[in-house]
């Protein structure tokens with residue numbers, strides 16, 4: 010039996026950090042069972058009677074975040090035990106996003122195969138690893154040889170650190186005023202281009218007796234973030250004089266996520282090379298020089314420099330259909346649900362809000378417990394398909410907030426409880442995205458908070 014304070018120390022970065030408690034916990038350390046299935050008992054300090062279960066959901070669940078009210082509950086009583094329970098993990102609702110760890114691993118190794126030795130991989134795990142869960146995905150990528158992790162915001166970096174992820178994390182979107190202390194305390198590297206932000210970060214770093222690694226961000230044609238070419242040298246001279254900053258990297262981003270073998274992309278690469286030169290004339294020669302997104306990993310070796318920053322490829326999608334074969338990656342998320350109700354209706358029956366679909370024949374309409382609040386886009390209404398019993402069925406009528414109707418007339422065996430794949434197995438997120446006039450990135454990141462992520466080694470097939 011461990012005292013919780015000691016456990017908090019031992020388990021730092023996992024579920025119990027910051028727990029306030031005057032009782033005790035039994036940690037089930039049986040390595041043969043997944044963390045999520047283990048029973049951790051929280052006992053009263055004196056009577057030793059179990060008062061609650063400490064639900065440690067893998068690494069997903071730092072307890073020191075007071076803002077997440079639905080994920081925390083206070084157990085009344087003398088022991089003031091806080092424990093974690095993800096409400097989305099309450100069993101029953103069949104709408105889940107399965108994430109294949111072997112697919113994530115394969116995709117990261119595929120990136121390494123494509124870039125060859127001597128080039129590092131910064132695995133982009135921003136936006137909760139494109140919806141797959143930042144902490145588990147980060148762990149897999151690091152095991153598969155990624156050098157570090159790219160996030161968009163400081164809070165995403167903090168989430169990873171709280172979960173105990175130690176390798177380098179680069180905040181690609183830069184820092185906002187007020188985030189300096191978190192950057193220093195959590196040992197994050199951060200993009201810089203603004204003298205005001207750079208000075209503030211320098212002051213925070215020096216105040217803590219530390220040096221913060223920074224990556225100078227150049228805008229080579231995206232017109233989003235970063236320094237213009239003309240300002241690189243001056244900025245380089247400024248940061249060189251800031252003792253609290255260490256220029257670890259220089260980077261830019263392609264304005265196209267899919268076509269990086271165009272004249273404009275080549276011009277961006279050339280501008281980037283000039284910026285690297287300009288920094289060198291200011292006496293700065295960072296070791297991490299990075300420009301390549303997934304598309305450039307695939308088709309633009311001159312843009313690999315010393316590090317690449319793939320995102321979408323790691324999750325199993327090519328940035329464009331013509332790159333799919335070369336990418337050789339496999340979808341890592343299977344977004345699925347099950348038929349909640351199936352009924353026969355006569356011809357002429359309107360379906361869903363506004364009756365935008367009316368049956369033309371006697372039909373079997375099945376209702377799925379998934380809607381746009383789960384990330385199944387309303388633009389899928391009357392356009393997209395799902396997979397039932399290995400066959401495609403159309404989405405009919407408007408997608409609702411919590412429900413979606415499909416026509417399974419042509420799958421006569423289909424019935425209540427049958428698994429329905431929304432995307433990820435037999436139907437790509439890119440295909441659904443095309444039906445919704447968007448991109449796979451949006452389909453993946455849209456999968457909502459109330460959809461539990463279930464981590465599996467491989468998808469099971471019926």
Ligand SMILES: Cc1ncc(COP(=O)(O)O)c(C=O)c1O
Pocket residue numbers: 133181262266301302303304318319320321322328
């Ligand atoms: C700065 C930066 N680097 C890398 C990536 C990864 O791009 P992709 O997912 O196309 O590989 C992104 C994604 O948008 C990004 O914003």
